[in-house]
Amino acid sequence: MRAFFIFNTLLLSIILSLSVTAQEPDEQLILxxxxxxxxxxxxxxxxxxxxxxxxxxxxxxxxxxxxxxxxxxxxxxxxxxxxxxxxxxxxxxxxPFTVVNDTGSLQLHIPQKEGTEIVKSYQAPVEYYPGMNSGSGEVTAEVVFVGYGMTAPELNYDDYRGINVKGKIVLMNRDVPYKDVRNPEYAKWVKYCYHQYKVENAARHGAAGMLYIDGNSANPNISYIDSMIVCGIGPAPLADIFAGLGKNNLTVTAQIDKSLQASSFSTGRIMTIKANTTRHPExxxxxxxxxxxxxxxxxxxxxxxxxxxxxxxxxxxxxxxxxxxxxxxxxxxxxxxxxxxxxxxxxxxxxxxxxxxxxxxxxxxxxxxxxxxxxxxxxxxxxxxxxxxxxxxxxxxxxxxxxxxxxxxxxxxxxxxxxxxxxxxxxxxxxxxxxxxxxxxxxxxxxxxxxxxxxxxxxxxxxxxxxxxxxxxxxxxxxxxxxxxxxxxxxxxxxxxxxxx
Ligand SMILES: [Zn+2]
Incomplete structure (x- = not known):
């Protein structure tokens, strides 16, 4: 038993010394x-x-x-x-990709007495960001707030229900009203999170322009639709759109999130979005x-x-x-x-x-x-x-x-x-x-x-x-x-x- 122990110890020390010598150059090489x-x-x-x-x-x-x-x-x-x-x-x-030729423009038309108006122009990139996959062109239209821009009959949720956005500019948030991404229930909502879906759904409802409340930064992860003029909107124009309406985006979306019911409305604001882009399908x-x-x-x-x-x-x-x-x-x-x-x-x-x-x-x-x-x-x-x-x-x-x-x-x-x-x-x-x-x-x-x-x-x-x-x-x-x-x-x-x- 003792001899066996000694033998084992000896063997172990031989193995150890072998592995040390074998390891050493490697260790040096590694260092x-x-x-x-x-x-x-x-x-x-x-x-x-x-x-x-x-x-x-x-x-x-x-x-x-x-x-x-x-x-x-x-x-x-x-x-x-x-x-x-x-x-x-x-x-x-x-x-396919889109070249954005210039930053385009975003303007708010403020009506004055006797049919005149003041045009307020916003500055990129702080106040708006050009749509990185926008169609090229210009749209002047009323802005309609459409919550999260989603239509989900199976969830009994539709931001476009009972509201006409044909030829108008839709204003929407990213994501969806249901927020718990760790809950299996979220799986029913996830397809409506995609930027691609939101712009496509806006086009399906006949919108001509889209203002996206999306962090006001470059986002190429969005579908290109020839007829849809898109831009990212920052806090200043967003505040101007809601001014005098007795609510703001945060209060409205908090209500939507809580009730899981859409709350879309025409804002009465007229805006112009201009985009100058070239699409490259190749x-x-x-x-x-x-x-x-x-x-x-x-x-x-x-x-x-x-x-x-x-x-x-x-x-x-x-x-x-x-x-x-x-x-x-x-x-x-x-x-x-x-x-x-x-x-x-x-x-x-x-x-x-x-x-x-x-x-x-x-x-x-x-x-x-x-x-x-x-x-x-x-x-x-x-x-x-x-x-x-x-x-x-x-x-x-x-x-x-x-x-x-x-x-x-x-x-x-x-x-x-x-x-x-x-x-x-x-x-x-x-x-x-x-x-x-x-x-x-x-x-x-x-x-x-x-x-x-x-x-x-x-x-x-x-x-x-x-x-x-x-x-x-x-x-x-x-x-x-x-x-x-x-x-x-x-x-x-x-x-x-x-x-x-
Ligand atoms: Zn990254």
Whole structure:
């Protein structure tokens, strides 16, 4: 018994010393490449992706494709193999787009005595935002408030019931009156949340124009209808429309939300919306996909996917949104980790797929395309990790679906050992019945284990879908740490054998 114990101890120490000697060069290699991840690269790449030559990387445009080619060129330079269509880095799809030629105008006609009027003009982008998928033209008409712009007979709810909007301008809110996205009941309402639905429903009812109370920022995720002039409306014109009516949008929508009954009415206000756009039905766009192939003969068939959307919201007729935080930050965090992993020569048993999606801002189209045409089958995919707006703050956060909560431990360990940032870790709160608003939720809905990496405690203002979101909207130091964290955790996940979720 004693001899057996000694033998076992001896064996254990031999194994340990072997594994230490085997691990040591790797550890050095890992650290050397860890330190090669630099905020210098990150700042250079941020300047590149936010360059005016890409014109806000609107999916569908040739400028977006040029940005995709730049990213693919970097993957190639680092020896990351193409994983897209026909041996290329790209997964292509058709995506018509709209060029906004100028900011157009929004005006209120204020009647005076004896048939005269004062015309009040509003300023873009603070008071209104041009519709990023508006038809081109001009409409002058009465404004009709239509709540949430939805017609749902099965829910006994219709914002257009008993109200005539033919040739008029409809004014509506985003979302729906039912708010509890964690309640299965929400599933009955969700299809009415989509911007596409709202503009199409307005057109079905004969409206000629649409004022959308939608955060007053660039929104390309809306249907194009030739005859429909659309613009986003800010607080000032909204207040003018309601002035003197004894109510405002908040009080009316609070009543609608409480009663789940529509409360539409003609405001009596006459407004003019002008839009100058050009539609491009020939638009085409792509995801960019590259892999580092696994070294293990069996485990290489399993893939870890890390993704970020490369597209941004484009140029609203001179209102150029370069998409620095949203989402050059996520793309560049991944690029920095990818470069370190690829050039390091560190052996990875599993395959890592780097996926940069297009058309996220037009309705999560790139992730829908990927999940319908996966490069690795779902059952061979370890996890999809999403990075969106990851580059403003001093803290880190990792949030996993409950199906892979244990994988967050690799990130915690990497942070504790080498990075030392405050870090929040969470598992998903369970079912979600709302409109998906990130690529990660598209993957989750298709049955993938998913994780989001994000940054917390923002130190800069967030210019969401506004011209302020440029290369200066991020902090390269936190991006460097996100890349380092990803790099370290991915080495561990790629080599975990067995892996436990
Ligand atoms: Zn985004």
């Amino acid at each position: 050397k490449n860890f330190h090669s991840i630099s905020s210098g690269d990150i700042s250079d790449w941020m300047a590149e992706l936010c360059s005016p030559k890409y014109n806000g990387r609107l999916a569908g445009t040739p400028e977006y494709v040029a940005s995709a080619e730049w990213v693919a060129g970097k993957l190639k330079e680092w020896g990351i193999k193409p994983a897209g269509d026909d041996g290329s880095y790209y997964q292509w799809f058709d995506l 638009g085409r766009t792509c995801n960019v996909a590259g892999i580092i192939e696994g070294s293990d003969p069996v485990l290489k068939d399993e893939a870890i996917i890390i993704g970020a959307h490369l597209d941004a919201v484009g140029n609203g007729g001179g209102l150029l949104v370069q998409g620095g935080l949203d989402n050059a930050s996520g793309v560049i965090d991944i690029m920095a980790a990818a470069k370190a992993l690829a050039v390091s020569g560190i052996k990875l048993k599993r395959t890592i797929l780097f996926l940069f999606t297009g058309g996220e801002e037009a309705g999560l189209l790139g992730s829908k395309l990927y999940t319908a045409n996966p490069i690795f089958p779902l059952e061979k995919t370890v996890i999809y990790v999403n990075l969106d707006m990851v580059g403003n703050g001093t803290g880190l956060a990792v949030s996993a679906s409950s199906s892979c909560a244990a994988l967050t431990e690799y990130f915690v360990a990497a942070n504790n050992r080498y990075i030392h940032r405050p870090m929040r870790v969470s598992a998903s709160e369970g079912s979600f019945y709302g409109r998906p608003r990130s690529d990660g939720l598209v993957f989750l809905a298709k049955g993938y284990r998913t994780m989001d990496i994000s940054t917390t405690d923002g130190v800069k203002p967030v210019w969401y879908h506004l011209p302020g979101d440029d290369a200066t909207a991020v902090t390269p130091e936190i991006m460097e740490d996100v890349a380092k964290l990803t790099y370290l955790a991915f080495i561990e996940i790629a080599n975990a054998d067995p892996i436990s979720y």
